[in-house]
Amino acid sequence: MYRVSMIRKELVAASAEPLVLSLLSKGESYGYAIIQEVKTRSDGKLQWTDGMLYPVLHRMEHRGLIKSRWGESETGRKRKYYSLKKDGKTAMAKHHAQWSLVHSVLSGLRKEQYV
Amino acid sequence: MFDLEQSIAEWRRQMLAAGIKTPVPLEELESHLREDVEQQMQSGLRAQQAFENSVQRIGHANDLKSEFKKICGMKFYTRWMLLWIGGNGLIVTVILNLVGLYMFPGRVPVFFSHGWWHAWFPCYTTWTIFSIIGFVVGLNHWTQWSALGIGGIGLIGTMILNLAGRFVFHSGSSVFFSDDWGNVWFPIYLAEMGFTFAGLVAGLSVGFGNRKLSKATRA
Numbered sequence: 001m002y003r004v005s006m007i008r009k010e011l012v013a014a015s016a017e018p019l020v021l022s023l024l025s026k027g028e029s030y031g032y033a034i035i036q037e038v039k040t041r042s043d044g045k046l047q048w049t050d051g052m053l054y055p056v057l058h059r060m061e062h063r064g065l066i067k068s069r070w071g072e073s074e075t076g077r078k079r080k081y082y083s084l085k086k087d088g089k090t091a092m093a094k095h096h097a098q099w100s101l102v103h104s105v106l107s108g109l110r111k112e113q114y115v
Numbered sequence: 116m117f118d119l120e121q122s123i124a125e126w127r128r129q130m131l132a133a134g135i136k137t138p139v140p141l142e143e144l145e146s147h148l149r150e151d152v153e154q155q156m157q158s159g160l161r162a163q164q165a166f167e168n169s170v171q172r173i174g175h176a177n178d179l180k181s182e183f184k185k186i187c188g189m190k191f192y193t194r195w196m197l198l199w200i201g202g203n204g205l206i207v208t209v210i211l212n213l214v215g216l217y218m219f220p221g222r223v224p225v226f227f228s229h230g231w232w233h234a235w236f237p238c239y240t241t242w243t244i245f246s247i248i249g250f251v252v253g254l255n256h257w258t259q260w261s262a263l264g265i266g267g268i269g270l271i272g273t274m275i276l277n278l279a280g281r282f283v284f285h286s287g288s289s290v291f292f293s294d295d296w297g298n299v300w301f302p303i304y305l306a307e308m309g310f311t312f313a314g315l316v317a318g319l320s321v322g323f324g325n326r327k328l329s330k331a332t333r334a
Contacts, residue, residue: 031143032150050147051174054140055182077150080143 007046016048016056018095021088024066028083031057057082065091117163123148126170133176140183148173 007015023034031053038046060066065088073079084092127145135141148169155165173179 030146032147049174049178050151050169050172051144051179052182054143054147055179055185058140058183059185073150078142078146079150080146 005045007042012046012048015046016053017060018092018099019046020053020056020060020082021065021084021092021095024082024084025089025092028081030079030081034082060088063087117161117166119152119162119166122163122166130176130179134180135176135183144173144179 019038020034023029023037029037031050035048035050035053038048057066057068061068061082065085066082067085068080068082071079071081123145126148127141130141130144131137135144151169151172152162152165155168156162160168
């Protein structure tokens with residue numbers, strides 16, 4: 001098994017939307033927490049330039065996939081929370097189907113190499 | 116001595132100078148910056164080091180600006196562009212008709228001609244309806260095709276209806292064959308075509324920007 005190196009930027013960009021949608025399907029969240037969770041779950045291999053998540057979030061909001069509201073953190077600091085909209089759930093289902101397909105094709109090919 | 120608040124204020128100034136707008140998205144970025152700095156300081160880092168790390172992680176103002184511009188700019192630009200294309204078909208024609216009345220006193224502008232109710236009213240009504248439909252479609256879909264459609268229908272539809280009017284309403288003269296064509300109608304149509312063409316180019320460039328954005332951020 002190869003050691004997974006840092007994921008290249010094209011794949012990071014491509015996976016941003018499905019990851020954000022999937023994270024938000026668990027409940028509302030905010031930029032910093034989203035970045036931290038992706039970092040932790042990928043063992044630090046999937047890293048965004050922090051600021052670049054925000055244009056992605058705004059674009060998804062503009063497309064009606066997610067919505068936002070200003071709230072406060074536990075310490076009283078202003079925070080912008082994002083949550084999933086109905087169209088976002090549909091988009092997430094599509095992303096999952098597509099990524100699963102890519103994964104199954106890759107797995108199938110990999111198995112054949114060992115036959 | 117490092118002053119965190121002063122450094123954040125300076126960072127805000129740089130972001131504003133680069134064109135990052137306030138309150139959105141600058142407030143959101145600042146909230147992120149403060150949270151990141153706080154977390155690092157809790158892990159034992161000194162304020163200066165934490166701040167420098169966070170600023171680096173957030174990224175360069177110009178890069179952020181260009182990413183935000185693609186989203187905010189497109190929405191605003193597209194709405195007004197479509198409103199303008201939709202509106203110009205009707206408004207510009209009315210204005211130019213009235214201008215024509217004063218510029219060429221001997222001539223008869225469309226709104227006062229005999230052919231108005233027979234040939235021109237159906238023609239303008241159809242044009243207006245097409246413009247409104249195109250505008251509504253454009254508001255919902257934001258594609259280059261809707262802008263192209265509005266531009267194209269405005270021009271081609273009017274030409275077809277002009278020609279059709281000539282055959283359907285034998286009494287009403289069609290603009291393209293009337294005596295007034297050369298001196299009154301040609302400038303009007305030229306202006307209309309100018310507007311339509313500008314709308315078309317704008318529509319295509321928005322569409323192109325849209326595609327580039329899709330490539331950059333969509334899975």
